[in-house]
Amino acid sequence: MRLPPTGDELLDRTSTGTFLFEGEPVQFLDGDTVGSALFAGGRRVFSRSFKYHRPRGLLCCSGQCPNCLMEVDGVPSVRVCSQPARAGMQVRSQNVIGSLEHDLMGIVDKIGGPFTPVGFYYRTMIWPRRAWPLYERFLRNVAGLGRIDPHAHRTRRFDTEHRRAEVLVIGGGPAGLAAAQAATGAGRQVVLVDEGLARPAPGSDELPFQLLAPARALGIYEGGLVPVDTGGVLIRFRAERIVVATGTIEQPLVFPGNDLVGIMLPAGVRRLVRDWSLKPGERAVVLSADDRGLEAVDDLERAGVEIARVVDLREQTPRQIEARGRRGRLKAVTVDGETVDCDLLVMSGGRQPAYSLLAQAGARIEYDDRRGIFAPTGLPPNVEAAGSVNGGGSASLPSPAYAGSGKCFVCICEDVTEKDVKRAIAEGFDSIELAKRYTTVTMGPCQGRLCHLPSVRLYARETATPEAEIGTTTARPPWAPVSLGLLAGRGHEPARRTANHHRHKELGATMMWTGAWRRVHSYGDPADETRAVHRGVGLIDVSTLGKLLVTGPDAAAFLERLYPNRFSDLRPGRVRYSVLGTDAGRIMDDGTLARLTDEQFYVTTTSTGADVVAEWFEWWNAVWG
Ligand code: FES
Missing domain, CATH: 3.30.70.1400 (Aminomethyltransferase beta-barrel domains)
Known part of the structure; x- marks a missing residue:
């Protein structure tokens, strides 16, 4: 059911289409993503978690988390909340044996906990040694997200392009737009790259700079090289100046049951209500460490959701927060002993600057004790940070993990719990880089967006070490998941021809590639030409050296x-x-x-x-x- 139309929504209600989910038709409106169309059709469970196969629902609706990964037209691990719906698409769930509602592997969550603590594969399944091939086959079958069909035929082509920009702006929010406009006003050639859906904003055709959207900057390399994923084409930009305006990332709270279906970040609620006119739940509790979470209350009221309770974690510092559910869906939240029934919990643990691209470019990243965030300092030459990626506007100091009973997830991608982190520390993995490798925290599809800050803060608390001393893990490209097909795309390098090229062709030469050069392979019979050189004389054009x-x-x-x-x-x-x-x-x-x-x-x-x-x-x- 949709809410009444609003001016904000991205939908064209006059235009509809149908795609298939698990073979069943799903209707969508023009402007829907696969995720919003499924949500509108009543779907709440979108995936099963990596290790425990717990049901997971929409969390961020902005391509940051692992909760909506599905297979779309044979491509695994597509974030359906950001994937525009198209007629005829084939969408399937992944990482389940059975269905999303009844996944046989869910047994791991029920009884597997004691047998699958962090790093269990280093300690179990190692005896008898001869049985390892069996263990390995089993592990390979149950591990990983999604399946690739090795016999599938290629359905699309990927290309690589090389371009240059005087100024490349990454991020199309207010700060990115302002930076792009200022640089254009100063007479520079500007390209702006934005991850968001290309909105039909009035006047966007007349932007005085080039806009690439949806497109993702994957990293910043030496010499101002920025590869940008535009879907079918990988554009390798060489930029004289790079402006990073990637903003901030909403952080989850860490408490028992924090992964239940029905628990969302404010951005998820905002997009459901404003972009797709969907009601995110019936009865909501809001727990927030910043204004962003509290702003979600307006969206909820606008959607007709009953607000059961609002807790501002800057004013109230509960010791216990616990979410309870049935069949993986949220039913109630308990805060310091007081239980409130609800089917929606909006949580906000503040906002962390999305600094990864700056770190890759060589910026120093330091912990700000006062605001409880990591922020970039000491930027390299020709790289600038614009807007809230600098750290402005964030204010998050919730507890690293609230008390309560049940699984308390620090990393929802890899199902790493508070208990796992404590165990890793007890086993001696007390540096964040070692712990990352042992627990795999920050190594899942969100690439640390939602779990890096919480895991560092938990480490700080458990080891009684300041966060600044613990530091960050290394930010490496790619900053966003990228398909291997795109990385292996056809390169469109310029062909280089010698001054004699056309003369060779007139004489019947077959040409071949030598690097970027077109050179003569032979004039018909290579063996004859070899003999001619041995017995007589040869002439070679080495101008390509x-x-x-x-x-x-x-x-x-x-x-x-x-x-x-x-x-x-x-x-x-x-x-x-x-x-x-x-x-x-x-x-x-x-x-x-x-x-x-x-x-x-x-x-x-x-x-x-x-x-x-x-x-x-x-x-x-x-x-x-
Ligand atoms: S809900 Fe789709 S990425 Fe978070």
Whole structure:
């Protein structure tokens, strides 16, 4: 059932379509995602959790959590809350044996707890050793999320493009838009990348800069390289200046039962109500450590949800919070002994700056004790942070974990509980990097968005160590999940042709690729041509070879460190052939080195090796100073 139409909603109620979920037709409106259409149709359980196979429902509705992963048209682990619905789509649940409602593997949650504590696979299933292949097959069958059909036919193509931008803005919120507009006003060529759905905002056609949406910046690499996932095309941007305006991420609270279906973050409620005109529940409790959670009350009232209780965790500091449910669905919440019946709990543990891209670019990340968040400081040159990613606006100091009985999840992606973290610490994994590897906290599909801060704060409490000392785990690209197909997409490199290219073609040459170059393979009979060279004479066009100039008073000494030959005794005007080896002694390239003057060498490389050799020279030049 939809709420009455509003001006905010993303829906076109005059246009409908149908897709299939588990073979059954599901109706959607234009503007729906697969997730919103399923929710409108009454679905509340969207997935089963990774380890315990607990039912999970919509949590964030913004592509940040693992709760709505499904298989769409054969592609596993698609976040259906952000996947626009299309007629004819085939949507299926994943990670279940049976159905989402009745998953046989749910038995692990009921009786498996004592047998599957953190790191159980390092201690159990190791005896007798000969049985390992059986254990391994079993583990491989039950572990992981989603299935890939190794025999499936390719249904789409992926491409790679190379582009440059004077200013690349990542994030299309108010701060990102302001930064893009300011840079455009200053006469710069600007590209703005935003993860959100491309909203039909009035006037968006006339934006004075290029907008890429929905698109995700996957990382920031050396030299201003930013790969952007636009769906079917991976665009490798080289940007002179990068503005990161990725905002903040709403944080969950850690308490027993915090993963039940019906527990949502404020963003989830906001999107259900405002974007898709859906009523998130009937009776709600709101627990919030910041204004964001309290703002959700307006949305709930607008949707006609009864507000049973609101707890502002800045004013009230409960010791116990516990959610109880039936068949995985929320039924009641208890706060310090007082139980309230409800089917919706909106929780907000404050907001953590989404700093990962900045950390990858080289920013320092420091813990701010006062606000209880990690924030970026010391940005590298040509990288800026705009808006709340700087840390402004967050204020979260809830308890690292509230008391109560039942499973209390620190990481819902990997089903890591408070008890698991305590056990890991007791076993000696007391650094956050070691604990990450042992418990796998922060290593699931949310990539630490929802569990990094809570796990660090829990570690701090349990080890009586300040959060600043515990620090962060390393932020590595990709910042968002990316399909392997996209990474392996066809590269559209520019083809390089020699001045003689058309003459070769006229003479009947077959061309081949040599790196980016088009070179002659043969003129018809390679064996004949080989014999002609041996018996007579041959002519080769080597204009495609790489050419580098090495200049400076230490040029000869530099080359002697890289090549096995001596060059200090080579007289100007003379040439010497040599091979270039790696530091492991493997030949990586070859070519000639001509001494032009005492301080200048003209070095040739193979046609394909110029880039690698230039990089190799630059690297060693930097190392040796
Ligand atoms: S509910 Fe879809 S990603 Fe969180």
